[in-house]
Amino acid sequence: MKSALLYRYMPRYSTKVMDHFTNPRNVGVIEDADAVGRERNPACGDTMTLYLKIRDGIIVDARFQTLGCTASIAVSSVTTELVKGKSLEEARMIDRHCLGDAVDGLPPGKTHAGVLVADALKAALGDYKTRAAPDTA
Amino acid sequence: MKDYIYLDHAATTPVDPRVVEAMLPYFTERFGNPSGVYTLSQSSHGAMEEARETVADVLGCSPGEVIFTGGASEADNAAIKGGAFAMRREGNHLITSAIEHHAVLHSCQALDDYGFETTYLDVDAAGLISPEDAAEAVTDRTVLVTIMLANNEVGTIEPVADISRAVKERAWALGRDIIVHTDAAQAGGVLDLNVDRLEVDMLTLAAHKFYGPKGVGILYIRDGTPFTPQQHGGSQEKNRRAGTENIPLIVGAAEALRLAVEEQGTNNEHCTSLRDRLIDGLVGRVEGAYLNGHRTLRLPNNANFCFDGVAGESVLLGLDMEGIAASSGSACTSGSMDPSHVLTAMGVSAERAVGSLRLTVGKSNDGEEIDKVLEVLPRIIQRLREVSGAAQPVG
Numbered sequence: 001m002k003s004a005l006l007y008r009y010m011p012r013y014s015t016k017v018m019d020h021f022t023n024p025r026n027v028g029v030i031e032d033a034d035a036v037g038r039e040r041n042p043a044c045g046d047t048m049t050l051y052l053k054i055r056d057g058i059i060v061d062a063r064f065q066t067l068g069c070t071a072s073i074a075v076s077s078v079t080t081e082l083v084k085g086k087s088l089e090e091a092r093m094i095d096r097h098c099l100g101d102a103v104d105g106l107p108p109g110k111t112h113a114g115v116l117v118a119d120a121l122k123a124a125l126g127d128y129k130t131r132a133a134p135d136t137a
Numbered sequence: 138m139k140d141y142i143y144l145d146h147a148a149t150t151p152v153d154p155r156v157v158e159a160m161l162p163y164f165t166e167r168f169g170n171p172s173g174v175y176t177l178s179q180s181s182h183g184a185m186e187e188a189r190e191t192v193a194d195v196l197g198c199s200p201g202e203v204i205f206t207g208g209a210s211e212a213d214n215a216a217i218k219g220g221a222f223a224m225r226r227e228g229n230h231l232i233t234s235a236i237e238h239h240a241v242l243h244s245c246q247a248l249d250d251y252g253f254e255t256t257y258l259d260v261d262a263a264g265l266i267s268p269e270d271a272a273e274a275v276t277d278r279t280v281l282v283t284i285m286l287a288n289n290e291v292g293t294i295e296p297v298a299d300i301s302r303a304v305k306e307r308a309w310a311l312g313r314d315i316i317v318h319t320d321a322a323q324a325g326g327v328l329d330l331n332v333d334r335l336e337v338d339m340l341t342l343a344a345h346k347f348y349g350p351k352g353v354g355i356l357y358i359r360d361g362t363p364f365t366p367q368q369h370g371g372s373q374e375k376n377r378r379a380g381t382e383n384i385p386l387i388v389g390a391a392e393a394l395r396l397a398v399e400e401q402g403t404n405n406e407h408c409t410s411l412r413d414r415l416i417d418g419l420v421g422r423v424e425g426a427y428l429n430g431h432r433t434l435r436l437p438n439n440a441n442f443c444f445d446g447v448a449g450e451s452v453l454l455g456l457d458m459e460g461i462a463a464s465s466g467s468a469c470t471s472g473s474m475d476p477s478h479v480l481t482a483m484g485v486s487a488e489r490a491v492g493s494l495r496l497t498v499g500k501s502n503d504g505e506e507i508d509k510v511l512e513v514l515p516r517i518i519q520r521l522r523e524v525s526g527a528a529q530p531v532g
Contacts, residue, residue: 013454021454027524043475045491046448049526065526067491069450073524 013070014104020074025081028063035131037124041116046072048120052083054128059083059091064120071106071113078102079117092125094118141460142506146346146438146499147289147323148464152389153348159392160350163385171382172371181384188391195398196340196357197331204356204374205387209322209343210240212356215367215378216339217244217283220316221253223363224280227313231255232274232282232304234266235482236290241283241320242478258284263431264293264483268303275307279315286321286328286335290466290479290495291430292439294328301336316362322346323436326397327405338362342394344386348500349393353386404500408437411498411507415440418511423518425527429480429493438499441466443485444492444518446527452494455517461510466493 013021030051040047046068053061062080066073082102083091096114100106106113143151163184169177171185189200196203206212221231231245235257245255256274258266266284275282282304287294301317308315318339321330326347332340339362342355358364358377370379397404420428425445444452449465456463466477475481476490485493496510 021451022458024524029526044448045476045487047525065524067446067521067525067527068448070454072448073451073521 012107013074016078016102016104017071017074017106020077020103021070024073024077026063026077027065029065030061030063033063035124035128037120037122037127039116039120039123041068041112044069044112046113046116048072048076048116050076050079050117050120050124052124052128054088057088059086059088068116069110069113071103071110072116074103075099075106075113075117076120079121083121088125088128091121094121141462142502142509144461144463144496144498144502144506144510147292147436147495147497149345149351150348150499151501152345152350153393153396155396156349156389156393160385160389163388167384171384172373181382184388185382185384188387191391191395192355195330195394197333198357199360201375202357202360204358204378205382205390206354206356206378207383208352208354209238209320209341209346210354212341212343212354213238213240213283213318213320214244215356216318216341216358217241217281218248219364219367219377220281220318220339220362221248222251222365224316225251228276228278228280229253230276230278230280232258232271232279234258234260234284234295236260236264236266236288236293236479237283237285238289238320238322241285245283254278260293260482262484263434264288264291264429264479265431265434266295266300268296268299271300272303272307275304275311275315277311277313279304279308279313281316281318283318283320286319286324286340287436288430288479289323290477291441291483292323292436292497293430294324294434294436298334298336305336326394326401327436327438330398332357332359342390344390344393347393347397350386350389353383353390355390355394400500405437407500408498408502411502411504412437412440414504414507415496415498415510418507419514423515426518427489429483429485436497438497440496440498442494442496443480443489444494445489446525447492447518447521449491449493451521452492452514452517455521456510456514459509459513459517461513464495464497466490466495 033051034054035052038049048066051063064076066076096118099114167180169181171182189203192203193200316338319337320341322343325342338359340357344353345351368379419426427443429441480490
């Protein structure tokens with residue numbers, strides 16, 4: 001890394017955040033997604049869309065699109081890795097604290113990134129339930 | 138090439154080595170308290186008064202009208218609160234603009250608790266304040282008007298002299314006098330600071346914006362202007378600002394201002410050309426890139442943009458990883474969750490303000506550095522747009 005500034009004077013973000021910001025995993029859209037969750041933080045304008053592919057109650061694929069700060073992008077990315085292979089029950093347990101831990105912590109003032117992504121995940125799981133409702137009713 | 142490219146000169150500037158040189162003796166050998174009667178003290182006192190004369194020459198005022206403070210925020214606080222309190226028997230109304238620095242906005246707000254009220258003037262899409270609007274806001278309770286000379290975020294230069302004339306004429310028509318203050322923190326060593334041509338009663342400067350040290354500001358107070366000191370103690374600065382004078386910083390501030398004014402023509406020309414290279418290289422070339430502020434009535438060093446489909450904070454990190462230091466008025470960067478009050482006042486939507494980026498050049502930047510930014514920045518934006526989905530049609 002070229003920047004002397006960032007690492008010497010601005011150790012604000014964990015290495016994991018910087019890794020996921022620099023090389024975000026699972027960016028993009030799942031065209032035939034089984035669930036989509038879209039959240040926007042009205043205050044700062046950060047927006048996330050999470051796409052899930054679900055088979056037999058297990059999340060088999062996850063992709064995201066996020067317009068946001070470094071933290072929002074990194075947490076979005078780490079979340080797609082985190083939920084893959086998890087059951088819907090397990091995914092429902094993931095909250096903003098889990099997501100903060102998953103990137104080795106967020107600096108003060110950046111915890112909203114965890115809220116945004118946790119809400120998008122919740123919205124996606126809600127969307128799946130709504131789509132499934134006519135069949136299961 | 139340096140190990141990083143510094144493009145945040147509106148935030149602060151490096152101290153010019155010649156300024157450091159001028160300051161050094163006053164830390165160690167000539168350290169005397171200027172209030173003393175012995176020779177060592179008189180040497181400090183002399184240096185301080187010489188500094189005051191240097192500043193007075195630039196402002197076109199008498200040395201007695203110049204006060205040294207601990208920075209521009211202190212100078213703004215002293216001017217606004219000191220002017221308002223001194224005039225409290227004449228009225229309780231202040232006028233400022235919606236795009237002032239927080240040192241001004243929060244000083245005005247703090248006066249709410251003491252029975253004052255403030256009108257915040259709107260600006261147009263380029264960030265300009267209208268003298269007519271300012272005059273119309275004057276009432277028979279108005280005591281003080283404070284309008285910045287140039288905006289720190291978008292660089293728009295305000296018609297301070299026209300505004301001052303308009304509000305004073307309106308006040309005189311109402312049979313009263315008012316104080317006009319300008320926060321010129323961004324304009325030091327860049328724009329004309331002659332207080333008679335600006336037609337102001339008070340003016341604020343910060344040395345660290347023109348290659349001087351941090352922690353020292355300048356407050357001009359025209360003779361005869363009502364002023365209630367905001368800092369009490371000894372009789373320093375003719376009872377207007379108590380506290381032992383910070384001689385090395387005062388000497389540094391004056392030397393920095395002298396050099397900046399002496400080299401103003403060259404530096405402005407240099408910065409303007411780099412600024413325009415940035416603007417021309419981004420607006421019209423990068424899709425969804427917009428210039429904020431006025432195209433011509435802007436500080437020579439300031440280029441401020443919004444980019445669709447990205448967040449300014451991510452762009453800053455991306456730039457920093459390439460060794461480029463810049464700044465953004467977007468939420469998330471200031472610690473506050475709100476978008477820039479300046480962009481909001483100019484009618485920039487919250488969605489667009491998210492993607493704001495400020496690049497402010499300085500005398501040590503060169504064309505090669507600007508070309509590096511023009512090569513790197515579009516790539517960063519493209520990459521972030523791929524992450525946000527803005528690079529493709531958003532469903």
